[in-house]
Amino acid sequence: MIELRPEQLEIIQKMSVFQVRAGMPPTEARILALLLVSDRTELSFDEIRETLNTSKSAVSTALNTLVLRNKVESITIPGDRKRYFKHQLRNWNANAKDGLDKLLSVNQLLKEILSVRTTETVDFNQDLKNVIAFIDFMQGELVHVFQKWNDQHQIENN
Amino acid sequence: MIELRPEQLEIIQKMSVFQVRAGMPPTEARILALLLVSDRTELSFDEIRETLNTSKSAVSTALNTLVLRNKVESITIPGDRKRYFKHQLRNWNANAKDGLDKLLSVNQLLKEILSVRTTETVDFNQDLKNVIAFIDFMQGELVHVFQKWNDQHQIENN
DNA sequence: CTTTTGGTTCTGAATTAAAAGAACCAAATT
DNA sequence: AATTTGGTTCTTTTAATTCAGAACCAAAAG
CATH class of the missing domain: 1.10.10.10 (Winged helix-like DNA-binding domain superfamily/Winged helix DNA-binding domain)
Known part of the structure; x- marks a missing residue:
C-alpha cells in the first residue's frame, strides 16, 4: 500500500x-x-x-x-x-500520432460520401470538398510537425 | 420520410x-x-x-x-x-480546433503533476518534461497550421 | 507433492447511458 | 374556442459498462 x-x-x-x-x-x-x-x-x-x-x-x-x-x-x-x-511516458508522442491519425481517417469516409452525393447541391458539396481539403492539409502538416519535433529531439535522447 | x-x-x-x-x-x-x-x-x-x-x-x-x-x-x-x-460543414474547421485544444489541455494537469513529484526520479521527471514540452510544441504548431489554412482560404470564401 | 504467491477468468450484481412512450405545451389552423 | 401541428420534457424500460467476489490456475517455494 x-x-x-x-x-x-x-x-x-x-x-x-x-x-x-x-x-x-x-x-x-x-x-x-x-x-x-x-x-x-x-x-x-x-x-x-x-x-x-x-x-x-x-x-x-x-x-x-x-x-x-x-x-x-x-x-x-x-x-x-x-x-x-x-x-509509458516515452510513448506519449507515438500514441498521440496514432490518435490523430485515427481522427483524420474520417476523411476516407468523407470522400466516399462526396462520391455518392447528388451533384445538385453545389454549395454543400463545395463545403464538403473544403472540409476534405482541410483534413488532407492537416494530415500533411502534422507529418511535418512530428518530423520537426523528432529531428530536434532524437539527437539528445540517445 | x-x-x-x-x-x-x-x-x-x-x-x-x-x-x-x-x-x-x-x-x-x-x-x-x-x-x-x-x-x-x-x-x-x-x-x-x-x-x-x-x-x-x-x-x-x-x-x-x-x-x-x-x-x-x-x-x-x-x-x-x-x-x-x-x-454545419462550415464549422468543421473550428470544431476541430476546439477538440484539439481540449485534448491538449491535459498539459495543465501534467505540469501540476511535475510540480508535485519527487525530484528523486530524475529519468521519469525528464520524460514527463519532454511530454509537456511536446504538447506545448504541438499547441504552438497547431496555431500556425490553422493560421496558414485560414490565410489561404478566407480570401476565396467571400 | 503440498502450499503459497501472483495473478487470470468467469459469473453476477450494480451502476450508467440511451432510447421509448406518454404527458404536456405553445403557436397556428379550423 | 376547439383541434392540429411541431415539437419538448418527464418517467419508465432496456441495454451496455463496470466492478466485485469467487473459483481457478501455473509457477515457485517449502
Missing part, C-alpha cells in the same frame, strides 16, 4: 475525471494517474490494488488493456516473481 | 459506427451521417425521425445537443412552422 500526500490524491482525482470524460474507463484512468504521481514509478499489482482500493479482477483487466494499448509497460525484476508496472 | 439509396444507407452505417467509436451517442451520430448523405441538405424534424425510425424524444434531445455543439444548424423557412436541420 502506497502512502499518498493530499496533493497526489487530488491530482489522481482530477486527472482521472479528465480521462474518463475522454472515454477511458475509471479504473484504467485511476491507475494511469497513480503511476504518474506516485513517488516510486514502478508499482506492483498489489500495491496498485491496495492503494486504489479496487478488486483484483478490475485491476487485472485494466492493467492488461493498458499494456496492450502501450500506455503502461510491465517490468519483471529478476528474482522477484511480481510484475511491476510503469507509465 | 426520405428515400435512401443502398450506398447512402451503407455510409450512414459506417459513418455512425466511426463516430460512436469516437464517443458520440448513436442517435446523434446517425443524424449527422444522414445530413451528410441525403440528397436534400435540409431535413425537417419528422423527416429525420421517420427516416432513422427513432422516437421523437431521442431525435429532439440529439438535435438540440448537436445544435448546441455547432455541429448542426437549425433553419426556419418563413411561412413554414417546421424547423429544418442542416449539417
Whole structure:
C-alpha cells in the first residue's frame, strides 16, 4: 500500500475525471494517474490494488488493456516473481500520432460520401470538398510537425 | 420520410459506427451521417425521425445537443412552422480546433503533476518534461497550421 | 507433492447511458 | 374556442459498462 500526500490524491482525482470524460474507463484512468504521481514509478499489482482500493479482477483487466494499448509497460525484476508496472511516458508522442491519425481517417469516409452525393447541391458539396481539403492539409502538416519535433529531439535522447 | 439509396444507407452505417467509436451517442451520430448523405441538405424534424425510425424524444434531445455543439444548424423557412436541420460543414474547421485544444489541455494537469513529484526520479521527471514540452510544441504548431489554412482560404470564401 | 504467491477468468450484481412512450405545451389552423 | 401541428420534457424500460467476489490456475517455494 502506497502512502499518498493530499496533493497526489487530488491530482489522481482530477486527472482521472479528465480521462474518463475522454472515454477511458475509471479504473484504467485511476491507475494511469497513480503511476504518474506516485513517488516510486514502478508499482506492483498489489500495491496498485491496495492503494486504489479496487478488486483484483478490475485491476487485472485494466492493467492488461493498458499494456496492450502501450500506455503502461510491465517490468519483471529478476528474482522477484511480481510484475511491476510503469507509465509509458516515452510513448506519449507515438500514441498521440496514432490518435490523430485515427481522427483524420474520417476523411476516407468523407470522400466516399462526396462520391455518392447528388451533384445538385453545389454549395454543400463545395463545403464538403473544403472540409476534405482541410483534413488532407492537416494530415500533411502534422507529418511535418512530428518530423520537426523528432529531428530536434532524437539527437539528445540517445 | 426520405428515400435512401443502398450506398447512402451503407455510409450512414459506417459513418455512425466511426463516430460512436469516437464517443458520440448513436442517435446523434446517425443524424449527422444522414445530413451528410441525403440528397436534400435540409431535413425537417419528422423527416429525420421517420427516416432513422427513432422516437421523437431521442431525435429532439440529439438535435438540440448537436445544435448546441455547432455541429448542426437549425433553419426556419418563413411561412413554414417546421424547423429544418442542416449539417454545419462550415464549422468543421473550428470544431476541430476546439477538440484539439481540449485534448491538449491535459498539459495543465501534467505540469501540476511535475510540480508535485519527487525530484528523486530524475529519468521519469525528464520524460514527463519532454511530454509537456511536446504538447506545448504541438499547441504552438497547431496555431500556425490553422493560421496558414485560414490565410489561404478566407480570401476565396467571400 | 503440498502450499503459497501472483495473478487470470468467469459469473453476477450494480451502476450508467440511451432510447421509448406518454404527458404536456405553445403557436397556428379550423 | 376547439383541434392540429411541431415539437419538448418527464418517467419508465432496456441495454451496455463496470466492478466485485469467487473459483481457478501455473509457477515457485517449502
